[in-house]
Amino acid sequence: MAPVTEKPEEPLLALRNTVKTVSALLDQLETAIKASHATQKPPASDVNALFLAHDAAKLIRAHSTKLSLLIINTPFTPSAIVKVLRGLAAGPLPSLGTAVEICGAHIYSDIMQGELQWRVRKVYSEFGVLLKEIPLDGKVLTDDQKNGTGKTVGKGSLASTGVLWQACDDLAELKNLGIAGVVVRKAEQYRDTLKDAIEELQEWGDESGDEDEDEDANTDDEADEAIPNAAQDEIDDFFGSTMHIPSDDPDKIRPRLELSLRRLKLITVMFSAVIKRRFKTLSSLTLSELSTGDYPLTQDKLTPPKSGSVMAPAYRVDASVDILRTLTELADNLASAFYDLNAEAIDDGMDQCFSTSLKVTELLSQDWAGKDDAFTTWAQTFKTEIKK
Known part of the structure; x- marks a missing residue:
């Protein structure tokens, strides 16, 4: 009796x-990286997670291009x-999960x-969108399905491919950015936020309480009578009406403002010094040097x-960036206290x-490396100045 040969799987069914x-693999991978491992140390590995993510992202980008054309x-x-999908499932997609794990x-x-x-989650998400664009009826996509026009649901396969490319490029970028690049970006963002808060507070302080009094004096009497005080207060609150420092300044708000502005501006200088003298120098450290010590x-x-x-x-990087972020929040709270003319809160x-x-x-x-340098001396000067 002739041996039974297994019938090849029908192409569309395959x-x-x-x-x-x-x-299903994407769902598993996304679930795995969403799980919090904040209190766990990952398995030891000689593989650089950023390099692995870079290479996998480049492969996913290349494979998605083939897929989009097919x-x-x-x-x-x-x-x-x-063939393209199996290649992705066998290598690049799970490699991203491994990169996150290590x-x-x-x-x-x-x-x-x-x-x-x-x-990585962004790449998985956008690849999932492209995966849904694959026609399972044996016909290539129509122009509407390709371009997201007509009655097509979604943005179309070409746009989906472009978004996936960008996600892959953003992920691959981490290899070149390194820890230094990512941390510097965050610190600069916090510094800019602080500068904006200082500028707004400065402008508020430059506005005189006398201007408010003049405006009140010129208000139409009929309008005053038409709107009760309680209702006016509600309107002012709704539209963000702000009080200003009165000319007699009984609570001594202005001296506090001048002192706060001087110190806040000094803190922005500290941000710049930290970025230049500490965060940018992270690029010279190896992974071994970064992890030497307690975390x-x-x-x-x-x-x-x-x-x-x-x-x-x-750890010092994470803790210091956490403090910088907190500083922007505290500065915002301080500004709010000034706007409320609340001396105690100020x-x-x-x-x-x-x-x-x-x-x-x-x-x-x-x-x-735990050694004193020029920034060490500057930090002492900062400590003296911030307390003045």
Whole structure:
């Protein structure tokens, strides 16, 4: 009796099954990287997570280009699409999951870990969109399906491919940015936010309370009578009406404002010094040097490390950026206290904001190797000036 040969799977059926399998894989990978590993150390690996993510992203971009062309050009070839999808499922897609898994905060910093996770999730999400564009009826996409026109649901395969390309490029960029590039961007963003708050506070302080009084004096009497005080207060609150420092300044708000503005401007200088003297120098460190020392994964980063402990540069980076972010929030709270002319809240806000700024210079006083340098001396000067 002749041996029974297994009948090859029908091409369209194979395509449908492969699309279903890859879709399920994407769901599994996305679920895995969404799980929080903040308090766990990933497995030791000699592989650089950023390099692995870069190479996988480049492959996904190249494969998505092939895929995009196969679904819009005749003849429609299911077997070719299956080959591309299986290649992605066998290598690049799970490689991104591996990159996230080995990108531990104690080595790469929590900031980089979060950035990598977010960008990988973006690639998975956009690849999932393109996957749904694959026609399973044996026909190439119509012009409307390709361009997202007519009654087509979605943006079309070409636009989906372009968005996926951008997501892959953004992910691959992390290799060149490195920890230094990502941290510098965040610190500059926080510094710019602080500068905006200072500028608004400065403009508010330049406006005289006398102007408000003049405007009130010129208000039409009938309008005054038509709107009760309580109703006017509600209207002012709704439209963000702001009080200004009165000319007699009984609560001494203006001296507090001048002192706060001087100190806040000094803090922006501190941001720039930290960026230049500390964060930009991270690019010279190896992964081994970044992880040398302690990284307490469960510790509140706003709490100073125990005396005598040697903190890993990765931890010092995360803690200092956390403090910089907190400073922008405290500065915003301080500005709100000024706008409310609340002297007690202003004093409390000043104390919190300026004492918090000292935590940054204390944490970064020494270089990444634990040695004194020019910034160490500058940090002492900053401490003296911020207390004046």
